[in-house]
Amino acid sequence: MKVLKAALVGAGNRGQIYCDYSMDSEEKELEIVAVVDPFKVALEQASEKYGVKKENGFSDLDEFIAKKIECDFVVDATMDEQHYETAMKLINAGYNLILEKPITGNKDELLAIERAAKEKGVKILVCHVLRYAPFYRTIKNVINEGKIGKIISMEMNEHVGKYHFLDSYVRGKWNSEARCGSGFLLAKCCHDTDLICWLNGESAPEKVSSFGSRSLFVSKNAPEGATEYCYNCPHTKTCMYSAQKTHLEQDLMAFQTWRDMGKPVETVTKEEKEEWLKHNTYGKCAYNSGGDIVDRQSVSVEFENGSIATLTMVGGCSKAGRWIHLVGTEGEIEGFVEEKKFRLIRFHWDDGKYEESEETIDISKLIVDKGKYGGHGGGDYALMYDAVRFFAGEGESASITKLDDSINGHLIVYAAEESRKTGKIVEIEK
Ligand SMILES: NC(=O)c1ccc[n+]([C@@H]2O[C@H](COP(=O)([O-])OP(=O)(O)OC[C@H]3O[C@@H](n4cnc5c(N)ncnc54)[C@H](O)[C@@H]3O)[C@@H](O)[C@H]2O)c1
CATH class of the missing domain: 3.30.360.10 (Dihydrodipicolinate Reductase; domain 2)
Incomplete structure (x- = not known):
C-alpha cells in the first residue's frame, strides 16, 4: 500500500493517539506532513514526534490552508466547540477529514457540514471508535x-x-x-x-x-463549611472527591489536569502542581465547580x-x-x-x-493492545487501520463511519x- 500523507489539526490527546499510527503500524502506511495547533507545547511536541518540517507547523488554521499542502486527509481533533468552524474551513479547502466526534452540537450546523461536504465532494469519517x-x-x-x-x-x-x-x-x-x-x-x-x-x-x-x-x-450537597478550592478546605482529608487526593496523592488523569500549564506534563513539579490547584478548575470543590452538565x-x-x-x-x-x-x-x-x-x-x-x-x-x-490503543476496547488502532485503507481506496470495512x-x-x-x-x-x- 502507498504511504498516505495526513495533517493533524488539534495536536491534543486524541489527535496524537490517531497520528501515532504513523509510527506504530506494522509497515509504514502514514506520514504526518503538517501540524496545526495554537498551543505551542502541543505544536512543538507533535511536530518533533512526527518529524514535521518546521515550515509545516502552524499556530493558525488559515495559514495551513493558505499553504495548500497536499494531504490524503486531515485529522481534525480539536475540541467539540471548534469542530464546526475548523471542519467547515477544511471542507471548503477541499480536504478529506477524519473528524472527532461529536460532529457538532446542533442540528443546523450538522446539516450544514453535511451539505458542504457533498458540494465539495470531500469524504469525512467520524471517529466512532x-x-x-x-x-x-x-x-x-x-x-x-x-x-x-x-x-x-x-x-x-x-x-x-x-x-x-x-x-x-x-x-x-x-x-x-x-x-x-x-x-x-x-x-x-x-x-x-x-x-x-x-x-x-x-x-x-x-x-x-x-x-x-x-x-x-450540586452546592447543596457540599459538606458544611466547604471552601471554593480543595487545598484549604476543612474536609479535604475526608471528602471522597478531594482534588488534593486525586491529583497530588494519586496523580490520576495527569495528561489532562496539568496540560494547560504551558510546559510538557512530565516536567511539571510537585510545587507547581500545588500552586495550580489553588486557582485552576481542577482544584475546585466538586460540589461547586461551576459546571452545568x-x-x-x-x-x-x-x-x-x-x-x-x-x-x-x-x-x-x-x-x-x-x-x-x-x-x-x-x-x-x-x-x-x-x-x-x-x-x-x-x-x-x-x-x-x-x-x-x-x-x-x-x-x-x-x-x-499496544498500550495507548487499549482504550475503547482496541477501537482506536482499528479505526486508523481501516481509515488508512479507506482513503487509499482499498475498500470499506463494516465499521467505517x-x-x-x-x-x-x-x-x-x-x-x-x-x-x-x-x-x-x-x-x-x-
Ligand atoms: N473518539 C473518542 O472516543 C473520543 C474520546 C475523547 C475525546 N474525543 C473528542 O476528541 C476531541 C479532542 O479532545 P482532546 O481530549 O484530544 O482535546 P485536547 O484539548 O487534548 O486537544 C485539542 C487541541 O486542539 C487545539 N486547538 C484549539 N483550537 C484550535 C484550532 N483552531 N486549530 C487547531 N487546533 C486547535 C488545542 O490547543 C488542543 O491542543 C474532542 O472533540 C473530544 O470530544 C473523542
Whole structure:
C-alpha cells in the first residue's frame, strides 16, 4: 500500500493517539506532513514526534490552508466547540477529514457540514471508535449473519468511573454545555446512540424521550463549611472527591489536569502542581465547580419498525464500563465490553420442540493492545487501520463511519436533550 500523507489539526490527546499510527503500524502506511495547533507545547511536541518540517507547523488554521499542502486527509481533533468552524474551513479547502466526534452540537450546523461536504465532494469519517472495537464489531457480524433474527429491543448503559467523571465532566473541559457546546450525552454517549443506530441498521429512529439531571454534584450537597478550592478546605482529608487526593496523592488523569500549564506534563513539579490547584478548575470543590452538565441520564428510542432502545448513563460510578443486551426474534446477545466476551443465546424450534443454546464468544485475541490503543476496547488502532485503507481506496470495512452514517446517532442526542429539557416526546424529522 502507498504511504498516505495526513495533517493533524488539534495536536491534543486524541489527535496524537490517531497520528501515532504513523509510527506504530506494522509497515509504514502514514506520514504526518503538517501540524496545526495554537498551543505551542502541543505544536512543538507533535511536530518533533512526527518529524514535521518546521515550515509545516502552524499556530493558525488559515495559514495551513493558505499553504495548500497536499494531504490524503486531515485529522481534525480539536475540541467539540471548534469542530464546526475548523471542519467547515477544511471542507471548503477541499480536504478529506477524519473528524472527532461529536460532529457538532446542533442540528443546523450538522446539516450544514453535511451539505458542504457533498458540494465539495470531500469524504469525512467520524471517529466512532466503538464501531471498530472487536467487541461491537463481532456483535455486528453476529447480527448480520441473522443469528438473533430481527432486533426487538436494545438495552445499553455506560458507567463513567468516579475520577474520569470528576476530572472531565465535573471540573474539566466538558463540565459546561454552555462553554463546550456538548452536554454529557453528546460528549460521552454519542458513541452509544451511534451504536444503537448501527446495530439496528434495518430501521431509523423515530421518537425519543429522556430524563436526567445534575443532582449529585450540586452546592447543596457540599459538606458544611466547604471552601471554593480543595487545598484549604476543612474536609479535604475526608471528602471522597478531594482534588488534593486525586491529583497530588494519586496523580490520576495527569495528561489532562496539568496540560494547560504551558510546559510538557512530565516536567511539571510537585510545587507547581500545588500552586495550580489553588486557582485552576481542577482544584475546585466538586460540589461547586461551576459546571452545568447532568450526572445521570436515561434515553428511550422507538424505531420506525417498532423496535426500541434504552440507554442509561451515570457519572461517578465505582467501576467504569459499558453493557449491552439485545433481544431479537431468534436470539439474544448480552455482555460487558470490559470482559472482552459476550453471550450469544439462540432459540430453536426443532420438530416442534423449543430449545435454547448458549455460547460465549471471546474477542480478547482480536484486540490490538499496544498500550495507548487499549482504550475503547482496541477501537482506536482499528479505526486508523481501516481509515488508512479507506482513503487509499482499498475498500470499506463494516465499521467505517462516514458522515452520513453518524447523522441519526447525533439526531437522537439532540432530540433527547430537547425531551429532557421540555419533558416532551420528540419526533425525529426525516
Ligand atoms: N473518539 C473518542 O472516543 C473520543 C474520546 C475523547 C475525546 N474525543 C473528542 O476528541 C476531541 C479532542 O479532545 P482532546 O481530549 O484530544 O482535546 P485536547 O484539548 O487534548 O486537544 C485539542 C487541541 O486542539 C487545539 N486547538 C484549539 N483550537 C484550535 C484550532 N483552531 N486549530 C487547531 N487546533 C486547535 C488545542 O490547543 C488542543 O491542543 C474532542 O472533540 C473530544 O470530544 C473523542
